[in-house]
Amino acid sequence: MALIVLAADKGAPGVTTAATALGAVWPRPVLLAECDPAGGDLAYRLPAQDGGVLNPSKGLLTLGAVARKGLRPDQIHEHTQKIIGGLDVLAGLTHGEQAAGLTWLWGPLGRALAALPDADVLADCGRLGGHPQLNDLIAEAELVVLFTRASLDHVAHLRERLVSFGGGPKLGVVVIADPRQYRASIDDVRRIVAATGTQVAFVGGVAHDPKGAELLRGQWGGRLDRSLLIRTCRELAGRLAAQVGSAQPAHERGVRS
Numbered sequence: 001m002a003l004i005v006l007a008a009d010k011g012a013p014g015v016t017t018a019a020t021a022l023g024a025v026w027p028r029p030v031l032l033a034e035c036d037p038a039g040g041d042l043a044y045r046l047p048a049q050d051g052g053v054l055n056p057s058k059g060l061l062t063l064g065a066v067a068r069k070g071l072r073p074d075q076i077h078e079h080t081q082k083i084i085g086g087l088d089v090l091a092g093l094t095h096g097e098q099a100a101g102l103t104w105l106w107g108p109l110g111r112a113l114a115a116l117p118d119a120d121v122l123a124d125c126g127r128l129g130g131h132p133q134l135n136d137l138i139a140e141a142e143l144v145v146l147f148t149r150a151s152l153d154h155v156a157h158l159r160e161r162l163v164s165f166g167g168g169p170k171l172g173v174v175v176i177a178d179p180r181q182y183r184a185s186i187d188d189v190r191r192i193v194a195a196t197g198t199q200v201a202f203v204g205g206v207a208h209d210p211k212g213a214e215l216l217r218g219q220w221g222g223r224l225d226r227s228l229l230i231r232t233c234r235e236l237a238g239r240l241a242a243q244v245g246s247a248q249p250a251h252e253r254g255v256r257s
């Protein structure tokens with residue numbers, strides 16, 4: 001199905017938080033893959049489906065150990081784990097130094113993820129720019145979504161990043177926006193993005209919602225389901241899924257769709 005890259009330029013706008021929330025409400029079967037060369041966070045943030053802890057070493061590391069001679073899509077699931085709500089996760093590297101020995105992995109991984117027959121893939125690629133080989137994975141994506149806060153410094157970096165993508169994969173932008181100026185912040189960023197002349201398929205939003213972000217790290221349930229974070233991610237998930245393929249019936253994953 002589709003490989004969707006989620007990433008940012010500078011700062012930590014909330015890519016991993018949004019990726020997790022999007023995975024929770026995604027309208028089709030989905031795999032959340034932590035492809036951030038700086039290392040993953042999910043194994044330390046979220047419990048496993050059975051309430052225990054995730055194994056932080058099972059994921060990209062174990063995949064990297066067997067994929068030297070080639071990687072087939074059907075090998076991916078041997079390295080995934082289920083987190084709370086039943087969401088499938090490919091846990092990332094446990095620290096950034098490991099990426100130095102795995103530069104060859106990103107291209108084969110991107111091809112395998114893009115060819116997964118039974119699930120869309122949300123690939124959290126972290127902050128772009130530090131690891132040029134990650135472009136081999138990004139090149140396989142059907143859609144690249146760049147996250148930003150609405151502040152001037154964040155948007156200035158986003159603008160430069162967009163220009164560098166010219167002619168590449170289909171692009172989208174998501175603003176982590178203060179709910180009090182939600183529409184206005186998104187409209188501001190939309191204008192700035194339009195002024196770059198870059199082909200951007202859409203500019204959407206996710207609420208800046210500290211309470212929701214905190215609930216996402218705990219027990220998923222009704223309060224999280226009603227949070228602004230999840231409500232805005234549900235709308236965004238529908239939009240993103242529609243960009244890359246035909247919609248299918250909602251797939252329940254603990255947080256109700």
Ligand SMILES: Nc1ncnc2c1ncn2[C@@H]1O[C@H](COP(=O)(O)OP(=O)(O)OP(=O)(O)O)[C@@H](O)[C@H]1O
Pocket residue numbers: 008011012013014015016017018036041126127176206207208209210211213214229
């Ligand atoms: N939508 C949000 N509303 C409120 N707080 C958020 C939101 N998204 C993220 N945060 C907070 O911002 C911090 C960084 O979030 P997160 O780890 O998701 O960012 P990131 O962009 O993945 O960062 P990094 O590049 O370091 O991986 C965390 O403390 C998180 O709780």
Ligand SMILES: [Mg+2]
Pocket residue numbers: 015016017036041124126
């Ligand atoms: Mg992150």
